[in-house]
Amino acid sequence: MHDALSGKRFFGVTVLNVCITVLEIIGGLLSGSLALLSDAFHNLGDSLSIVISYIAHKISKKSQDSQNTFGYRRAQILAALLNAALLVFISLFLIAEAVKRFSEPETIDGTLMLIVAIVGIVANLISVILLSRGSHHNMNIKATYLHMMSDTLSSVGVILGAVLIKFYGITIIDPIVTILVAIYIMFECWPIIKQAINILMEGAPSLDYEAIRRDLIQIEGVNDVHHVHAWMVDENSVVFSAHVNMADMCLSDVEPVYRKIEKLLKSKYQIAHVTIQAEATRGEGEKLIYDQGRDI
Structure with missing residues (x-):
């Protein structure tokens, strides 16, 4: 778990996400693609998520003391809840923006959209690999890992949308991809939010x-x-x-x-x-x- 969010891994994933975010914001504004901008917002959320997760991970390692006799491990639960809630908020915002695009469509540069999306998915895949260790047994890392997986999926959707826009001129696919990705992300976030709230509310574990x-x-x-x-x-x-x-x-x-x-x-x-x-x-x-x- 420590290796998953420390040292070179942490630095590498953070730098990758900042670079992807800047690239996709510029690419989204120049191409007019909401799907590309949505991917940029997700990556921006990822950068914040990784920093929060790393800080929470460090706090959780503090020894038990008179202020927290059970230790500080719940810092990671709070981070997981915050990260998942942030993803849901971003997804709802993007759905609202996508709905507007149906009535107010914009011209989209499919070629630029495709190039930026390909670069984005490569960087996202590298980040997913760097964070894969520890994602199965730690809710905090899982929430961060989910951020990265959601961006990878989003990039796939953006690439498919860019192909349809470039070769067939189907611009309506842009908001459709945005909505589908946002719904999927919220669906994946719900179990994390539910479990985090249950733990923070002193809910009973599943025992016979x-x-x-x-x-x-x-x-x-x-x-x-x-x-x-x-x-x-x-x-x-x-x-x-x-x-x-x-x-x-x-x-x-x-x-x-x-x-x-x-x-x-x-x-x-x-x-x-x-x-x-x-x-x-x-x-x-x-x-x-x-x-x-x-x-x-």
Whole structure:
């Protein structure tokens, strides 16, 4: 993950996007292509996205302290949400501009549009390759990677549009390509936005809580489990807490049971942080998920 957004990779992707943005803005203005300008705006968003992602990545590496006892990993979740929201905003703006083009078509230089789009797609592909590592297991990098993939797709659409404009004079394809690409980008952004909001709202991860309860009561010394809470620090780190009813025993006898519980939850359910509160009879028989509003 560190390698994906640091050093030469970070610098290379940033420089490429700035160059593409300048080239496509000039090319879009000279050719009259909204699709090319939309690609330029996406690349501008990409440049900002990469910088935000890199800063968030650095912040997330800070150690836990008294201000953030769970650390700073959620900086990357905030960055992912910001980047995805930025893409949606840009896409909506471009759709609005594309709709205007249907009633107010403009003359488009297909040759210039095609040349600039080809240069753009080559640069975008290089950026995608540079960011590919780490994009599958980190929401922050995934959001940035999505920016790059969306621009690559946008460039493909622009090239197809430029060919139709240059050889067939079908200028209406320009706003159509813009709208299709914008819709696709928003569709791809939605899962990232949804997951980021769920994490920031302390939403529960996808766990089989009844199966966890059955597994825990199989451990010698555990009689019942209740008041379960689970949430995510980031998309890879699940935190779990529960009240566990045990026989009345010495604290030194409780600790080995704790270790068994932690080992089970970490190995079988990939839970990163476990907090257990041992109780004798308090809360015995209550629901697994506490729902009376007085537990926080």
